[in-house]
Amino acid sequence: MCSMASGNTIAEVAGLIGDPARANMLSALMGGQALTAGELARVARITAQTASGHLAKMLAAGLLAVERQGRHRYYRLASPDVAEAMQALMALAAGAPRRHHPVGPRDMALRRARTCYDHMAGRLAIALSDALVARGYVVMADGAALVTDAGRDAFQRFGLDLKDAHATRRPLCRTCLDWSERRPHLAGRLGAGLLARSVALGWVAPVPHSRALTVTPAGDDGLHHAFGLPADWRREDAG
Amino acid sequence: MCSMASGNTIAEVAGLIGDPARANMLSALMGGQALTAGELARVARITAQTASGHLAKMLAAGLLAVERQGRHRYYRLASPDVAEAMQALMALAAGAPRRHHPVGPRDMALRRARTCYDHMAGRLAIALSDALVARGYVVMADGAALVTDAGRDAFQRFGLDLKDAHATRRPLCRTCLDWSERRPHLAGRLGAGLLARSVALGWVAPVPHSRALTVTPAGDDGLHHAFGLPADWRREDAG
DNA sequence: CGCATGTTTCGGCCGGCGCCGAAATGACCG
DNA sequence: CGGTCATTTCGGCGCCGGCCGAAACATGCG
Incomplete structure (x- = not known):
């Protein structure tokens, strides 16, 4: 049950983010808001059972954290580092339009x-x-x-x-x-x-x-x- | 032949980095040094033809830039943004030991x-x-x-x-x-x-x-x- | 020109993984 | 305790993509 977040490879982490469904879920969590597994499944446009598998993987890799609340499970980004990595990837995906830090x-x-x-x-x-x-x-x-x-x-x-x-x-x-x-x-x-x-x-x-x-x-x-x-x-x- | 680096998705970019061979090549290029296709193949421990395919993909996605020199082709990271993304992913993979910016x-x-x-x-x-x-x-x-x-x-x-x-x-x-x-x-x-x-x-x-x-x-x-x-x-x- | 070297293209194999349907687990509710 | 809902587990299908061998450019050299 130990989350074992330290033994990851760059490729493993990037590979996790590199799936459209998972990337969508992570993007949805970028607001800092914690979301339930069902909400995340809807965001990624996949069934609940598929989403569950994705969430388990990201959880094991230390990208996400979860807390149970009744029969819901709220997932959120495990750390600001995850958000930082997502931001860097977004900048890359957008074609690098910005030059300096984003503080308009x-x-x-x-x-x-x-x-x-x-x-x-x-x-x-x-x-x-x-x-x-x-x-x-x-x-x-x-x-x-x-x-x-x-x-x-x-x-x-x-x-x-x-x-x-x-x-x-x-x-x-x-x-x-x-x-x-x-x-x-x-x-x-x-x-x-x-x-x-x-x-x-x-x-x-x-x-x-x-x-x-x-x-x-x-x-x-x-x-x-x-x-x-x-x-x-x-x-x-x-x- | 236009490299079309702007239409990428987060998942596409992350998926590219998310392959062990490609991640190794990118890591090798993190020093700022430009390397030939053959050297990169050796770093990733794959054959030259496999490496060539990977390099072509990363080139098309705008992650890498290339310049020919005789019969060699020197590949390098296309922009500091790529290096930044790699760094963020490394920090994530390492388990986030650092807290502040890396300027000791x-x-x-x-x-x-x-x-x-x-x-x-x-x-x-x-x-x-x-x-x-x-x-x-x-x-x-x-x-x-x-x-x-x-x-x-x-x-x-x-x-x-x-x-x-x-x-x-x-x-x-x-x-x-x-x-x-x-x-x-x-x-x-x-x-x-x-x-x-x-x-x-x-x-x-x-x-x-x-x-x-x-x-x-x-x-x-x-x-x-x-x-x-x-x-x-x-x-x-x-x- | 012929040979060696670096690089790319083509074709085919095969494993991994994302996907879903079905069913099990756990929590709340009357 | 059954019914419902959120979530997870299991099983199997299908396909994408990484891998390599073989061969085709491309370049440099004698």
Whole structure:
């Protein structure tokens, strides 16, 4: 059961990525979002049993990591190194149009704050996650995240009722690898609730036709007081 | 005959690298050195005809570039992007031991001056090539290099007799892609002679058990007077 | 020109692997 | 405990592609 990720050859690793179905799955995971085996099968347009075989191989090779959640299995890229290799291969496949590192002005906005499906990502999400941990509202340990009692109270005051946990199968709180920051941020129902409520309060506003988010002055203030978000979260090396 | 390097898929590129024979050839080319089809076949431990097929595929995909020289064909990596992708895959295959970028103090010495087979590489070699071109001793144009008459005299004074050119089949002067500087430097018999004579004169000294080279004060002086090597060639952005 | 060497093309063999259908396992649910 | 759903395992089919032998260019040399 030991994943034995160290004894690989370049050819083995590249060969794994070199299958269209597997490459599609890996590309789908490049967003940092963890996806279930079924979702990945749909992305790759293959049957579930074929996808299962592919996922097992990539798992054994150390390209992917998995965590079980009920009868689902969430697969994600095992490490930022995998994402880096994928990026390098993409650059190669695209015919090498870029010359310098991919940090345009528009990308800067995305790196600062953006949506990742239904929750926040980017430096904002990282800083917020860190602040919540620092205040003892959330504890994070190797890929898992839990809401403390103090956190439940704080989120209640914020306007989030996390009590009706059993109404949905979605996990209350889990982590999601942040693509630009290479660190996990909060996802799950808590992450979604934080974003939805922040938007409702006018604290953050989605930029039209983009995944970028703007944090309003009221948001800076509110997030600071409610969760201890540091004032300098916009800095490159915040956190 | 247009190489059509832009229409590739990630899976296609990765699939090409994902064959043991091809991966070995690409690894052998990672030094920046251009190798012949036969040498690459030997590296990959396959017959020449099999290697030829592999090389043609990688050429068509834009991973490799080739230049003919007599009845040899020198293959090299088509671009630094290819080397970058290979590096990312190596890091993955090795099991991701490193955390930050690979520029340690020891690597700095290698980037400054090192041997590449039998000639010089690194910033020293780049600066020296530039100086030779600036003085009109050598002309370089798209991958080829030639020694001028003035150059022949200068090298003669330096102690290199390049007259017995036909004794060996090795090209007198050709370029070699410098891995750390991403620019071509001088190789061939001229490059080998420059290194050998410099060592003999005590101008440069190989560091034991390493490919690194040390340039002595006498070497700084001698290379400056003989070939116009600028005094500040050690600077990061020299050239 | 004939020979040697480096490289490519052609043809055929064969193993590996991606694919799916069927069925087993495990988890949730009433 | 049966029913459903997500996932995995098993078995077998089909084909892509790597491999080599033989032969055909291409180049250099005497």
